[in-house]
Amino acid sequence: MRPRRPSNPSPIAAAHLNDERHPPCTPDSPPPAPSPRSPWASPPRRTPPTRRRSSTTPSTPRPRRRHHRRRVRQRQRRPAPPDRRDLRRRCALLPGGSSASGAAYVEIPTADLVGRRDLTVSAWIADRSGPANVAAAFIGAPVASGASFSDGYWLLNPANPSGYVKSVVTNAENAAAPWTTETGAGATATPTAGLRTPAGAALYTTVIDGTNGKLTLYVNGVEAAEHAIGRDVADFGANLVAYLGRSTYKDAYFAGDFDDLAVYGTALDAEAAQALYSDGALDRAVGSVALQPTATADFPLPTSSYGATISWASSDGAITVEGGTATVARPSPAPATPSSP
Secondary structure: OEEOOOOOOOOOEEEOOOOOOOOOOOOOOOOOOOOOOOOOOOOOOOOOOOOOOOOOOOOOOOOOOOOHHHHHHHHOOOOOOOOOOOOOOOOEEEEEEOOOOOOOOEEOOOOOOOOOOEEEEEEEEEEOOOOOOOOOEEEEOOOOOOOOOOOOEEEEEOOOOOOEOEEEEEOOOOOOOHHHHEEEEOOOOOOOOOOEOOOOOEEEEEEEEOOOOEEEEEEOOEEEEEEEOOOOHHHHOOOOEEEEOOOOOOOOEEEEEEEEEEEEOOOOOHHHHHHHHHHHHHHHHHHOOOOOOOOOOOEEOOOEEOOEEOOEEOOOOOEEEEOOEEEEOOOOOOOOOOOOO
């Protein structure tokens, strides 16, 4: 049993925060523990193992074990700090909280983001903060010495204080009040421009097209807003910071669930944005179907997911699919064997 899947572009970086090898991402699930091999974990300590020798018995030479030091270092690896989450093949469930509370957020490596004029950021997000000044995703300049926040950035907030989706870039330099230069859907100066926040999880795709001077927001594969811009990520400098769940403002941290974060080094067009949504909706439809190893009775299949239409095909001749119903062909009962007199 397999669904028909659309094609997708290839990202320069992706984090499938929920896949078939890990439990599904649900609001009731506890936040995943950081991996001991997290790329943001502290470096291992270089303390050599202690060697003990008897003062009365001469030491006996032993074969040298090449992997001994590696084993020691493996045991001494420390997990990531509690305010970060490993992105690899995990869902991210962020609880939110004040910026001074030490609440969880995700720090994203920025080496592949520096100097990008064109960039697409896409993620499935379920907002639990409600309408507020928070940041679900942020890419920007670091906080300069003596300053309190970044003077240039891109910021995504699924629900600004007016209840609209916000995806903006700072379109001019104003270190004292960068929020006054925001351009895009739900910007501080135009909070009701764009689309109201959808209910439940949705795919938020922002296309920063610095080459053509456009900022486009897609929600569930549909264009929600497009604005002309004069700045892009390349204008934010060579030392970027990037986060999920916070910005460099002193605002509260974002509370919500993330899945399938992907960053593309190009400005995706409308067709590619729609394909991202269709593909993600398909994955969630497949995840909602629990198939038994052996089917002995007909069973239903979802024909839509997050607004996307799903069609199914069967690779087993004993199962036929018509619309949203899978029909199982049952073998005819064996004829009764006459009993001997």
